[in-house]
Amino acid sequence: MCGIVGYVGQRSTAQVVLGGLARLEYRGYDSAGIAIITPGNALVSHKRAGKLSVLRDDLATNPLLDGTTGIGHTRWATHGPPTDNNAHPHLGDEGKLALIHNGIIENYELLKRELVEQGETFHSDTDSEVVALMLGREYRDTHDVSTAMQRVVARLEGAFTLLAVHANQPGVVVGARRNSPLVVGLGEGENFLGSDVAAFVAYTDKAMAVGQDQIVTITPDSVTVVDFEGKPANATPFTVDWDASAADKGGWSSFMAKEISEEPEAVANTLRGRVGAGGIVTLPELDAVLGDSVSISRIIFIACGTAAYASMLGAYAIEKWSGIPATVELSHEFRYRDPVVDASTLIVSVSQSGETMDTLMAVRYAKEKGATTLSICNTQGATIARESDAVLYTYAGPEVAVASTKAFLSQVVATYLLGLYLGQHNDRVSAELSAQLAQDFEDLPDQLEEMVQTGARIKELAGWMADTRSVLFLGRHVGYPVALEGALKLKELAYIHAEGFAAGELKHGPIALIEPGQIVFVVVPSPRDPSSLHAKVVSNIQEIRARGARVIAIAEKADAAVLPHADEVIAVPFASTFMEPLLAVVPLHIFGMELAAAKGLDIDQPRNLAKSVTVE
Ligand code: M6R
Numbered sequence: 001m002c003g004i005v006g007y008v009g010q011r012s013t014a015q016v017v018l019g020g021l022a023r024l025e026y027r028g029y030d031s032a033g034i035a036i037i038t039p040g041n042a043l044v045s046h047k048r049a050g051k052l053s054v055l056r057d058d059l060a061t062n063p064l065l066d067g068t069t070g071i072g073h074t075r076w077a078t079h080g081p082p083t084d085n086n087a088h089p090h091l092g093d094e095g096k097l098a099l100i101h102n103g104i105i106e107n108y109e110l111l112k113r114e115l116v117e118q119g120e121t122f123h124s125d126t127d128s129e130v131v132a133l134m135l136g137r138e139y140r141d142t143h144d145v146s147t148a149m150q151r152v153v154a155r156l157e158g159a160f161t162l163l164a165v166h167a168n169q170p171g172v173v174v175g176a177r178r179n180s181p182l183v184v185g186l187g188e189g190e191n192f193l194g195s196d197v198a199a200f201v202a203y204t205d206k207a208m209a210v211g212q213d214q215i216v217t218i219t220p221d222s223v224t225v226v227d228f229e230g231k232p233a234n235a236t237p238f239t240v241d242w243d244a245s246a247a248d249k250g251g252w253s254s255f256m257a258k259e260i261s262e263e264p265e266a267v268a269n270t271l272r273g274r275v276g277a278g279g280i281v282t283l284p285e286l287d288a289v290l291g292d293s294v295s296i297s298r299i300i301f302i303a304c305g306t307a308a309y310a311s312m313l314g315a316y317a318i319e320k321w322s323g324i325p326a327t328v329e330l331s332h333e334f335r336y337r338d339p340v341v342d343a344s345t346l347i348v349s350v351s352q353s354g355e356t357m358d359t360l361m362a363v364r365y366a367k368e369k370g371a372t373t374l375s376i377c378n379t380q381g382a383t384i385a386r387e388s389d390a391v392l393y394t395y396a397g398p399e400v401a402v403a404s405t406k407a408f409l410s411q412v413v414a415t416y417l418l419g420l421y422l423g424q425h426n427d428r429v430s431a432e433l434s435a436q437l438a439q440d441f442e443d444l445p446d447q448l449e450e451m452v453q454t455g456a457r458i459k460e461l462a463g464w465m466a467d468t469r470s471v472l473f474l475g476r477h478v479g480y481p482v483a484l485e486g487a488l489k490l491k492e493l494a495y496i497h498a499e500g501f502a503a504g505e506l507k508h509g510p511i512a513l514i515e516p517g518q519i520v521f522v523v524v525p526s527p528r529d530p531s532s533l534h535a536k537v538v539s540n541i542q543e544i545r546a547r548g549a550r551v552i553a554i555a556e557k558a559d560a561a562v563l564p565h566a567d568e569v570i571a572v573p574f575a576s577t578f579m580e581p582l583l584a585v586v587p588l589h590i591f592g593m594e595l596a597a598a599k600g601l602d603i604d605q606p607r608n609l610a611k612s613v614t615v616e
Helices: 013-027 052-061 108-117 128-142 145-153 255-261 263-271 284-290 305-322 331-337 357-368 383-387 406-425 431-452 455-464 479-494 503-508 533-545 580-598
Strands: 003-008 031-037 043-049 069-075 090-092 097-105 158-166 173-178 183-186 191-194 206-209 214-218 223-227 236-239 298-303 326-330 345-351 372-377 390-393 470-475 497-502 519-523 550-556 568-572
Touching (some): 003 158, 003 173, 013 052, 031 052, 031 097, 043 052, 069 097, 069 158, 069 173, 090 128, 128 145, 145 173, 145 223, 255 263, 255 580, 263 406, 263 431, 284 390, 298 357, 305 345, 305 406, 326 331, 331 357, 345 406, 357 372, 372 383, 372 406, 431 580, 455 580, 470 479, 470 503, 470 533, 479 503
Parallel strands (some): 372 390, 519 550, 550 568
Antiparallel strands (some): 031 043, 031 069, 090 097, 158 173, 173 214
16 A cells, blocks of 8 residues: 655656655555665665655755665555654664565564564564564675565565665665565666556656566666566566656646546547447457357456446446346455356456455455456556456546546446447347447547536535535435445545445335435436336435435436425436446535535545555
8 A cells, every 4th residue: 555666867866756755645645754875875764754745844954865776655554553663664784774665564473573582673563674674684694685685575474565775785776576566667777666657657658567476676777577586587568658747636626626527538538449330349458368258157346445336337237238147246355255256257357556455366366266357457567457367458547536536437438348348249239239339438428528517516515515424325226336436435535424325225224314404315317217217216315305304316407307306406418327327426526525625624635545455
């Protein structure tokens, strides 16, 4: 969950590292720190609890001596609270070695006991400091950080990305990874390391993804990769397909505001070039593993949070269009219940970051069981994408705000493309349906643009709800995942109690929550929808209104049946069933953001969270 940066080259290392940390801060923002090897071969470092700005302010008043080799870290606390001492880097070899760590060292207590017996003193509560002290001891023996790293990783259990520098080896940064991400940025006379490409995309678009159980050593002119036994290994090269400005706020008040405004574009980019004449879906990246889709007996989506809600919509669509049974499981539940998974199972993981540890572990579990694995992912070169049999990229562009928005829409669209692709391959989708969906896809970006324009009204609503302590969300069929997504956004952004319910479940318990003044958002299906759900949801509205609820309906523009029963209607353009949720979710994304703003909260970096959850 932490952000990690390493640099060797002729630029100001302090600037490169702090700039990289600013772009990675979404990964964790409890504390931050930096270490630099100075031209006189001294190691200088500084670290502070709090956001990166606290560290920056300190360094503006008392700058560190700059150099050409350095590492930096922005933390999401696992072991030990966010204090100055627990911030990274941690030092070893009497202050000459600095180490930063992302992940969890599961056997740190045992290692710590050994180190204490050997006379080492600890200055933090972290699991990471054991690695700094072990590396320091091994360095004294080997005089080489890479060799020392090989010896140390052999003793570590758990998940880690580690970066280390030593004052006696200027111009060298060594990284190692197991189950946590690490990417190399390839420059001219300089090289970079980062948790993801955002760390260095301002300087280079040439990158290499360091593989599982690999150690990488960068100097200004070389990148050397070995495995944990020290044997030569290869990292996977790729070109970053977005530039640095894509990860900038670009004048918006928050990344989240910018990313909501990019929802239409994220959808358009994910669809681009994939839907041809007559709605025929072309996904050459899937042909090798899914061309013969008749061999798939069922599909299980695995995902967490927002990605799981996107998967629910995908499962509904895929089952309907391809006739292949499709279900969704939370990644962290999936592998612990001994699920039936075999060679005829297609596991579809959905992850914006492609680094979510729970999802990665579920993918590995499924592979062991012989399943085919497909990753729907937004981040090039991410671990889950690389470890899956095939990857269907979403093209939402970098998503920096912790609350996922444009990635959600692009994930839903990608699952729909998958559903159509499968349905067309097994001849379950008629030419009429293909053509209709192609038209729907074409209309979608403009319709989404219309929804983004509801922002001003939603802001007003959020303004008068700033003191609200609880909001409920109801939806049915494709509206249900939207209700869940709306509730999650309020929890994570506005820190208030929020629940999403399947509207049909209301009478089975949740209706007891309704008391006068309770705010309820209701996602209403189109009255033109061929199912009879519209009438049922309108009845639900009447039931809760009769008990005093204040109803905000998200309903189709011309839906006269809803007007008399709702306190407020957010109008959605007419769309077919599977497009409705994509439109309905936009005002809920805006609402979460605006309610957080009305409460004066940090929109992009909500408390206790981090963008990628790379620990279990
Ligand atoms: O990177 P992923 O898509 O795997 O992340 C999954 C969830 O952690 C993520 O969607 C989370 O729920 C968001 N913060 C919700 O806005």
